[in-house]
Amino acid sequence: MSDSLLRRYLDAETLTEAEVSELRGWLLDDRSRLRSLAETVRVESELRRMFAGDVTTRTGGRADVQPNAGVCAGALRFPSRRLLPAVAAVALLALGATLALLVGRFSSGGADDPTIRIAALSGPPDTPLDSAATTLTIGASITIDDPLSLPAGVSASVRFDDGTRGRLSGPATLTVRSGRRIALDAGSLFLDVPGSSAGWLVDTPAATFADIGTAFTVEADPTGSARVGVHEGAVAVLRPGEARRAGARATINAGEQAIVTSPTAPVAVGALQRSTLAAIELQLTDILLGGDGLGGRTDGGIDTSTGRVTERRLPAYVPPGVARPFVPARGVPFVEGISTVMPNSSIRYTGDGRIAALGGLASGTSHVDLIRAGGPVHGNNEPGSGGIMPDTVGATNFSRLPGSYLFLHASLAVTFDVAALGRHHDAVPGRFTALIANAEQSRRTRVAEREHTTFTVHAAVLIDGRPVFVRRSLSRDDGPVLVDVPIDRSARYLTLYIGDGGDDQTCDWGLIGAPILHMTPRPTTQ
C-alpha cells in the first residue's frame, strides 16, 4: 500500500494528510526504505540539474568552474519537444519511405509568397542596415530573392507569417527564396519552427538542412563549411543536388550538432556545443555604459558613489575605507548596481543582486574606486597621478581585446541583470567568459618603491550570489586567468568581483578583459 503511496509522492501527486502520515510511518518503520527514498530523490534532483545544463566539474584545489560539455552528452539524444512528430518523422525516414515525401514538401517551398518582417534589431546605432531593396527597420518586410546582409555586431530578429521566428547574427548574408526556404551564404541563423510549419529548408554552400518541426541554428562559414545545431526536435542534412537521392542524408537530433566541411565531405555529428552555436555575445563593457551589449561602447565608467555612467576622464576618487554596501545603477538598464565591499566580513547576498560583503575575499582595507570600461584608462584614481593606467599583463594587451576590459579597483562588485538581458534579447544565458588579471604588473617600474609587495587581488564570479569562479590571491606574476563558467538559463544576476588581496591596501587593480555574456535565442515554447 505505502509502496504505491511512495510512487504517487514521487510523481508529485497530491496526497491527503492521512496518506502522508501513513507514508511517513512506513518510511520510519524500515530505514532501508528511507535510504532508498534518499537515493531516489537525489537521482531526481541530479537529473533535473543535468538537463538544466548545470553540471559542473572542478579541478584541483581551485574553484575554477569548467564547462560541462561531455558529462551527459551521450544521454541527450532524445527529442524533447514536439516529440511524436519528430520521432515519427525519423522513424519513417529510417524506413526509407519519407525522404522523398519530405524532399517533395521541402523543395516546393510553399506556394505563396511569405510575409517576413523584422521584429527587432540590435547593433551599433550608426551601422548602415540597408540591403539592396530592404531597409532594415523594425516592422519592415524582407523581399524575396533580395540578398540581405548584416554587418558584424548586428543581429536581426525576424518573424514569418507561419509563426516561425528567426534570428540572424552578423556578419551574415541571407536570401529568402520562398515561403519555407532560405539561402544562408554566411553567418548564423537561428530558426524556431512551430510543429505545424515543419518543413523549412536552409541552404548553405556545403549542405541543405531540413527541419522536422524543431528549433535549430545553422552557421555558414565563408570558407564553405556549415554547421547545424539542433536545440529541439530533429534536422535532416541533405546535400546540394542530391536531395532526392535516398541515403544522402543524416538525421541530427536534439542535443547534437553536425559539421559539413564541403558538399562531398562526410557529416560529422557530435554533441551540441551550446556556447558557440547561435550565441549572442553581449559585451558587458557596453552594458556597463548603458547599452544592451551589442553597441560596442567602451568609453567611460560608473561612479560608485552615484551609480551613474560618466565619461572617460573620471573626476571622482573615493578614498580608502569609504564603503557603500550597495549603490543602484542609475540610467543603466541592465546593471543592477555596485557593491563596495568592506574587509573581513562574511558573505551576504540579499537576493536582489546586492553583494554587501564577501567573507574570505575581502581582506585588507577596502579601497574603492570607479568601475571603468574600455581602455586605456587614464590614471586619475589617485590624486596627482596623471598617466595611463596599465592595460598590458604578460603578453596580453587588454585594450585590444573584444569589448576591451572592465577596470575594477578593489574591493567592489558589479552586478548585471542577466534575466532582463534575456528578456531584451529574447534569449537565455549560456556562459560567461573573460580574462581576469592583476593589473599591477605594468606598474613595477613606475612604482619601484612598492616592489616588496605583491599587490594581490581576489577575483570572483557569482551567479545569483553563488560563487561559480573564485581565484584567490591573484598576483601580477600570474598573468591573465581564463574564466569560462556556465550560467543556468534561470539565472537572474551575474556579479563580477575584485577584492583586495590583503597584502597592501593600494594598487589592487583587477582587469576583466573581454567580458562576454553568451546567450542563446529562446525557443518559443520556453
Added chain:
Amino acid sequence: MAFATLWVDAFPAIESFVTAAIRSAADASDVVQDVATAIAERFDDYDRARPFLPWAIGIAKNRVNDHFRRRRRAGEPVLFDATLLDAFVDHQPSGGETEHLLYRRALAACLATLTDRVQGLIRLRYGQGMGISQIASLANTNADAVSSALFRARDALATCIRARLASEGTG
C-alpha cells in the same frame, strides 16, 4: 580555511540535500539561498576544528524544517516532520564537491545504459518538467505505465550508481 573555499566545497552537498527534501524546485532554490545567507551570517560560530559540512548541513536542516513548518501552517500535507528529516539527513552524502562530481559522472554513465525510450521519458519528466499524464499523452500510453517506467528507471539508476561508485572505491 577561508569561508569561500569551504562554501564552494560544501555547496553541492547542501544544495543536493535541500533539493532532495523539498519537491518544489522554486521553493528549494529559495531555501538554498536562505541557507547560504544563514551560514554566512553564522560563520563566526563555526568551530574550525570540526568538519564544515555537517555544521552547514545542520543549518540547512533547520531552514528546511522552517520551510516545512510554513507549508504546514498553510494547510499543506508535508511528508517530512522533524523525526523523518533527522533520519533523512543521515542518508545524505557526506562528501564534498569531488564526491558530487563522481556521482554525476556515474549518473551520466548509468543513464546511457537505459533504453532510448526510457531516457526520453526521463528527459520529459526532469528536463521539461512534464507531469505523468502529460508524458503519457505524448507517449501514447497510460499514466500508470509511465509512472511504473519512471519508478523502475530511478531504481535502476540508483542501483547502478551505487555499484559504480563502489567499484571505484568511492561509494
